[in-house]
Amino acid sequence: MLLSDFIREGRKALLALYPAPEAGNLMTRLFSARLGLPPHTPLVHPETEIPPASLDLLQDDLDRLLHGEPLQYVLGAATFCGRDFKVSPAVLIPRPETELLVERALAAIDGAGPGCRVLDLCTGSGCIAWTLMLERPGLCVTAVDLSGEALAEARSQFPDRPAPHFVRADVLTQPRIDGGPFHLIVSNPPYVLERQKAQMRRNVLDYEPEMALFVPDGNPLLFYRAIAGMALTQLLPGGTGIVEINDALGPDTADIFIQAGFSDVSLLPDLSGRDRFIQFQRPF
Template identity: 40%
Template sequence: MKIKQYRTQFIKELSPFYDAYEAESFFYLILEEKHKLRQIDLALNHELAFEENDFVIWDELVKHLKKEVPIQYLLGKTHFYGLDFEVNENVLIPRPETEELVEWIINENAGSEKSKKIKILDIGTGSGCIAISLAKNIPNAEVVAIDVSKKAIETAKRNAVRNNVDVTFVLLDILREEELRCQFDVIVSNPPYVRNLEKVEIKKNVLDYEPHLALFVEDTDALIFYRKIAELARKALFGTGKLYFEINQYLGKEMTDLLENMDFKNVELRKDIYDNDRMISCKVSKTL
């Protein structure tokens, strides 16, 4: 069968589960990953065809896509900030909003004196996407990344090798720590922040397949990780250091109040590409 014909069949078969644009994007992702063919290759040669045994691969992928397994898990990889990352059921799939947080940190730190090391801590690293992207784009960065999940740390280590960067990974439960023992210029975290009451808004492909440990917090204490990390950051940040968070879009005011009440200064709340409150930064107060 010609690949162009199969594309039509593929999109139609997935139409009860995805819109045509998303199904088509899946088609081209699979085509490139499994056959090393790009969309432009198909456009330039309408006669390209699949072999009979190719359909074994495609049928298996379609079966899982109908169950709404994330395409990134099926392919075992995703793109983030221009880099390739392994992803699996032990780590969250990196989001475009998180790329904006990375961009913010890079813009504020990449232009510093190259002779001065910038010490960065990423708390709750998951796939390592934040830590590795920062290490890749801030030449004088020394990056440490921690996570409570051993399997997530193992995945992040492979991603550091994959992207040829040096990051120190540490298995640690941040909620059990009384101090961070080292000082940093930048502390960043994208911790669990989705409240259980918001599960009704979460798509099946996220709710059923992505790790709940990295996603959800109790409704009664939605800011538990932010409060703990901010407490630790008060002592662990250098005097000119900054704390950055990705946050729950519904809790922008609560996050601003939390940091201001803890005597952080220059608290800045930013919106993401979807116009949701998504990122916040602050500096440690010199009076602390």
């Protein structure tokens, strides 16, 4: 089968689920990842045939996409900060905005020597913890999640590299994590309100882990209270905290850290200008 025919037919079928540019983009990313070909191949070499040995796999992949499964789960990989992370339905697919949290975290520990200690709460795929370690060898990173399946995925990411120390714990009930006190605490905890489900796409609701996403409408900031409590005792004086937040709850979330007594509490925007992060410091 000609690659261009497979792409055209796949894109047409995906229009039932996705806007045209996204349907085209999904097909391009699919063939490029599976066949190891550059994205422009069908334009430059329209005569390209799909190798017969790859056809069944590509057809299965397309069927999964047509059932609404996210491409990253189909491929088993998602790009984060320029690296491929393994992903399965046990972990949240890393989001581009979380890369900004990593940028801020790296800036916060700029110049820190080896032995600088970092705590990543609610680590999921481990994308934040691993990126920090890979960017700054010598950091001591502890990464926590409640899900054993997520931790197994996180532990397996880069088998040849020194790994973060992964710990299974409930951030909401366990006030102390070994490995501290920490110079930096980062977290992208669950923060989507149950009532926001109505605005979310089916491929997120049907495939991504519920416990990674949702918090009760009646107590939406429970993770931030727990993180503030933990940071009061486990962040070094002068240490920094950075958390990703629900953009609908910016000032209320910031207030938790202000009331807890942290200094320099700032609400920070993502690339579209929405409140997406809070950075704070433990006073000396």
